[in-house]
Amino acid sequence: xxxxxxxxxxxxxxxxxxxxxxxxxxxxxxxxxxxxxxxxxxxxxxxxxxxxxxxxxxxxxxxxxxxxxxxxxxxxxxxxxxxxxxxxxxxxxxxxxxxxxxxxxxxxxxxxxxxxxxxxxxxxxxxxxxxxxxxxxxxxxxxxxxxxxxxxxxxxxxxxxxxxxxxxxxxxxxxxxxxxxxxxxxxxxxxxxxxxxxxxxxxxxxxxxxxxxxxxxxxxxxxxxxxxxxxxxxxxxxxxxxxxxxxxxxxxxxxxxxxx
Numbered sequence: 072x073x074x075x076x077x078x079x080x081x082x083x084x085x086x087x088x089x090x091x092x093x094x095x096x097x098x099x100x101x102x103x104x105x106x107x108x109x110x111x112x113x114x115x116x117x118x119x120x121x122x123x124x125x126x127x128x129x130x131x132x133x134x135x136x137x138x139x140x141x142x143x144x145x146x147x148x149x150x151x152x153x154x155x156x157x158x159x160x161x162x163x164x165x166x167x168x169x170x171x172x173x174x175x176x177x178x179x180x181x182x183x184x185x186x187x188x189x190x191x192x193x194x195x196x197x198x199x200x201x202x203x204x205x206x207x208x209x210x211x212x213x214x215x216x217x218x219x220x221x222x223x224x225x226x227x228x229x230x231x232x233x234x235x236x237x238x239x240x241x242x243x244x245x246x247x248x249x250x251x252x253x254x255x256x257x258x259x260x261x262x263x264x265x266x267x268x269x270x271x272x273x274x275x276x277x278x279x280x281x282x283x284x285x286x287x288x289x290x291x292x293x294x295x296x297x298x299x300x301x302x303x304x305x306x307x308x309x310x311x312x313x314x315x316x317x318x319x320x321x322x323x324x325x326x327x328x329x330x331x
Contacts, residue, residue, distance in 0.1 A: 079105040088225035094233050098136035101226050107219045110208035117154045131161030134208050138163050139201030144239045145321040148248045151206035158209035160190045172295035176311045199323045205251035228255045242317040245294030246270045288320045
């Protein structure tokens with residue numbers, strides 16, 4: 072058996088992730104990771120410089136774990152934390168325009184307890200939904216390298232394996248997440264169609280486990296980035312529709328949003 076790796080070692084995720092048997096333990100290990108020197112330097116430099124609007128904040132400046140219940144039937148996979156969003160608040164899709172769009176949509180569908188996400192400990196809860204990313208550190212220009220994606224991959228692989236007993240659907244936000252996710256699923260024993268399904272907003276694929284026969288639905292959607300929302304490449308209605316499709320396939324009971 073391989074020995075334990077230090078958090079700054081390149082193989083820290085690969086050595087550590089397979090040994091973790093709870094989502095909570097995984098989240099704690101993710102937050103300690105320092106395996107990618109460029110990402111560590113960037114996230115910490117951003118935390119020192121800060122943005123003028125957030126001068127009073129003490130930035131999280133660490134890898135940002137997933138968020139949501141460990142027995143979720145629906146997973147949402149994005150890209151990476153935002154430099155002044157998750158890297159500041161310590162929670163994925165929290166404190167940035169992408170998160171504003173995502174959590175408002177989840178709230179509208181009755182899948183979140185409130186429409187806004189401001190910080191860890193703000194009382195936000197997700198119902199049957201777990202949000203995660205293939206790269207857990209904020210990258211410069213929101214562009215992780217392929218090597219950084221691959222170094223981080225064991226965290227995603229183990230998280231999905233721990234979710235596997237209840238997982239029915241994955242909503243994938245953006246082409247980067249789609250391309251990062253498919254090899255993880257193939258390595259985990261899910262049978263992918265050939266040729267592999269292409270990314271596109273509203274695209275779907277049904278994959279199966281060759282051993283158990285279980286099926287998993289994949290639903291693709293554009294990422295709710297500031298640019299996509301500003302150009303209306305993605306509208307709030309389009310985002311809600313993709314999430315609604317995922318929730319329906321996962322057979323999630325949707326609670327009415329407050330005041331609706």
